[in-house]
Amino acid sequence: METLALYVPRLLEKKENFAPGHRACSGCGEALAVRMVMKALGKNVIVVMATGCMEIISTQLPYTSWEVPWIHTLFENTAAVASGVVAGREALTRKGKASSRTKVVAMAGDGATADIGVQALSGALERGHDFTYICFDNEAYMNTGIQRSSATPFGAATTTQPVGKISMGQNTWKKDMPAIAVAHNIPYVATASPSYPFDLMNKVKKARDIEGPAYLHILSVCPTGWRTPSDLSVRIGRLAVETGVFPLYEVENGKYTLNIDPPQLRSVEDYLKLQGRFKHLTPEMIKEIQEKVEAKYAELVEKVLFYDGF
Amino acid sequence: MSKLTEIRWHGRGGQGAVTSAEVMGLSAIEEGKFAQAFPSFGPERRGAPVLAFNRISDSEHIRMRSAVTQPDIVVVLDPGLLGIIDVTRGLKEGGVLIINSSKSLLDIKSEFEGPWTLAVVDATAIAMEVLKIPIVNTAMLGAMVKVTGVVKLESLAEPLGERFGKLAEKNIAACRRAYDEVSIAAQGAVSQRPEKTFGEVTWPSWQELLPGGVVTDAGNARSYRTGDWRSDRPIWDHDRCIKCGVCMLFCPEGCVEQNEQGYFEANYYYCKGCGICARECWTQAITMVEEAKA
Numbered sequence: 001m002e003t004l005a006l007y008v009p010r011l012l013e014k015k016e017n018f019a020p021g022h023r024a025c026s027g028c029g030e031a032l033a034v035r036m037v038m039k040a041l042g043k044n045v046i047v048v049m050a051t052g053c054m055e056i057i058s059t060q061l062p063y064t065s066w067e068v069p070w071i072h073t074l075f076e077n078t079a080a081v082a083s084g085v086v087a088g089r090e091a092l093t094r095k096g097k098a099s100s101r102t103k104v105v106a107m108a109g110d111g112a113t114a115d116i117g118v119q120a121l122s123g124a125l126e127r128g129h130d131f132t133y134i135c136f137d138n139e140a141y142m143n144t145g146i147q148r149s150s151a152t153p154f155g156a157a158t159t160t161q162p163v164g165k166i167s168m169g170q171n172t173w174k175k176d177m178p179a180i181a182v183a184h185n186i187p188y189v190a191t192a193s194p195s196y197p198f199d200l201m202n203k204v205k206k207a208r209d210i211e212g213p214a215y216l217h218i219l220s221v222c223p224t225g226w227r228t229p230s231d232l233s234v235r236i237g238r239l240a241v242e243t244g245v246f247p248l249y250e251v252e253n254g255k256y257t258l259n260i261d262p263p264q265l266r267s268v269e270d271y272l273k274l275q276g277r278f279k280h281l282t283p284e285m286i287k288e289i290q291e292k293v294e295a296k297y298a299e300l301v302e303k304v305l306f307y308d309g310f
Numbered sequence: 311m312s313k314l315t316e317i318r319w320h321g322r323g324g325q326g327a328v329t330s331a332e333v334m335g336l337s338a339i340e341e342g343k344f345a346q347a348f349p350s351f352g353p354e355r356r357g358a359p360v361l362a363f364n365r366i367s368d369s370e371h372i373r374m375r376s377a378v379t380q381p382d383i384v385v386v387l388d389p390g391l392l393g394i395i396d397v398t399r400g401l402k403e404g405g406v407l408i409i410n411s412s413k414s415l416l417d418i419k420s421e422f423e424g425p426w427t428l429a430v431v432d433a434t435a436i437a438m439e440v441l442k443i444p445i446v447n448t449a450m451l452g453a454m455v456k457v458t459g460v461v462k463l464e465s466l467a468e469p470l471g472e473r474f475g476k477l478a479e480k481n482i483a484a485c486r487r488a489y490d491e492v493s494i495a496a497q498g499a500v501s502q503r504p505e506k507t508f509g510e511v512t513w514p515s516w517q518e519l520l521p522g523g524v525v526t527d528a529g530n531a532r533s534y535r536t537g538d539w540r541s542d543r544p545i546w547d548h549d550r551c552i553k554c555g556v557c558m559l560f561c562p563e564g565c566v567e568q569n570e571q572g573y574f575e576a577n578y579y580y581c582k583g584c585g586i587c588a589r590e591c592w593t594q595a596i597t598m599v600e601e602a603k604a
């Protein structure tokens with residue numbers, strides 16, 4: 001586990017660039033992640049945000065929680081709009097009216113990233129714009145009431161893959177979005193979790209400062225959609241890492257590093273049993289998930305070791 | 311002319327006010343009446359005050375589709391709402407106000423007496439005893455049917471059965487107990503509405519908005535109160551606190567602040583009472599205390 005430095009206040013940026021008064025559910029892990037991201041980013045950024053929970057809860061006219069320039073986009077064009085903002089910034093920089101120190105950060109949910117906006121994202125990563133894209137992955141379309149996305153994990157009950165005689169929840173495995181980002185040969189890809197705040201904030205700063213596209217994938221516990229008590233959001237995020245379900249790693253110019261590497265992975269059951277969306281799982285399904293998690297984790301470790309060899 | 315009854319339910323997101331309205335509507339249809347049941351939509355999430363509505367007509371189609379603003383019956387599921395929302399707003403003279411509270415009818419009367427019938431039931435206690443969880447919507451249905459007679463108690467059974475499946479029996483029991491236990495005060499002699507003022511938000515008209523809905527006042531959500539979503543509040547024990555600030559780190563609202571002595575406290579204007587701080591505190595210096603008792 002990340003050793004939480006004692007005396008957080010001395011290490012933590014005081015300023016809240018994501019202001020309270022937002023209307024996220026009580027205990028929302030996604031709002032917590034956005035808050036930490038905004039602490040790390042500082043004030044010199046332009047945020048481009050897809051529709052989804054975080055947009056809805058932070059910008060109810062006439063209110064806004066954003067302390068920085070913020071623009072709302074459609075579902076499918078977040079990365080395209082961010083590309084345009086970057087191009088605009090560069091044109092103005094040439095005229096001496098702006099500075100490339102102003103960073104552009106796109107933010108979107110898992111539905112907006114892995115399904116609907118994936119084409120625009122792929123284009124922007126491949127063209128190599130200097131921007132950061134952050135996916136807040138709460139593993140379903142939460143804003144509209146828990147519909148499955150391609151990032152919903154196997155077995156999870158959603159309103160479109162419910163549990164009953166015919167369906168036992170999501171019947172496909174979670175799409176590996178970070179791997180898709182890595183496949184674009186971009187300088188920086190990382191996974192993060194608000195349960196490991198300093199790791200998360202360091203990665204945000206790294207992504208912000210790197211020239212070229214950076215992709216960050218943040219697992220965000222959603223008590224409403226995951227059917228979990230609101231006080232467990234941070235604990236469940238930690239369990240996702242400790243069980244290997246959501247490993248925290250970075251890929252810098254193709255080089256893999258595992259940031260949190262528990263000496264022994266906990267059983268996935270510890271993670272699954274706390275969540276209402278998994279309560280119907282049979283022992284066989286849990287075994288299947290355990291095997292899949294171990295195999296994926298081993299694959300990751302292999303990549304890390306491969307680069308350690310150099 | 312046919313009689314139209316309009317009902318407004320006050321609850322919090324996740325408490326089942328919408329289900330109450332649905333079951334009420336279905337029971338009326340069961341009796342051959344016409345009915346509507348619908349929630350009021352907003353961006354508010356779990357814990358936030360929400361409204362649900364019914365229209366019930368004896369014998370005629372209901373053409374109206376708007377929110378109910380002048381209800382005949384108001385039902386309050388959460389006593390915590392009484393201090394923050396004007397639950398009697400628009401309630402018709404001669405109407406009915408039903409409140410879930412552990413207070414006695416006499417106490418409630420001193421605050422909410424008006425030109426309407428007032429009724430009180432301790433639905434939370436009933437729910438805790440019968441269902442073992444503080445979900446009061448089915449108990450409140452029982453109380454409401456007793457006081458108003460909009461539908462018969464028996465008519466609730468089928469919709470409740472369909473809605474709750476395995477848990478139907480217990481919910482029907484909770485319903486029945488509230489039916490028996492609700493205390494009712496006859497219509498108040500006072501014809502005046504109680505004088506209560508609540509913070510009112512004024513909205514800009516559309517003509518005052520900038521093109522594209524641009525908001526120029528960065529971070530102005532700070533003036534928006536989310537603290538009234540809370541049902542439990544975190545309380546810090548300074549003897550145990552080591553001033554590490556983990557509570558501040560993990561607060562999704564960003565509303566935990568350090569005071570001059572170096573201790574931490576939540577800004578209750580925003581705190582939604584999620585309980586993450588209490589769960590994460592290393593020394594267990596934070597306890598969550600029920601709002602009504604804090």
Ligand SMILES: Cc1ncc(C[n+]2csc(CCOP(=O)(O)OP(=O)(O)O)c2C)c(N)n1
Pocket residue numbers: 030051052053054074075076108109110111112113136138140141142143144149
């Ligand atoms: C093209 C399009 N389809 C559907 C919608 C409706 N919609 C708004 S938000 C949302 C869900 C967003 O889910 P996700 O991106 O996973 O973010 P989350 O709300 O879970 O944070 C949907 C379906 C829309 N705005 N645009």
Ligand code: SF4
Pocket residue numbers: 023024025027028029030031053054057138142143221222223224225355
């Ligand atoms: S539905 Fe989930 S992600 Fe959306 S605001 Fe609520 S807790 Fe957060």
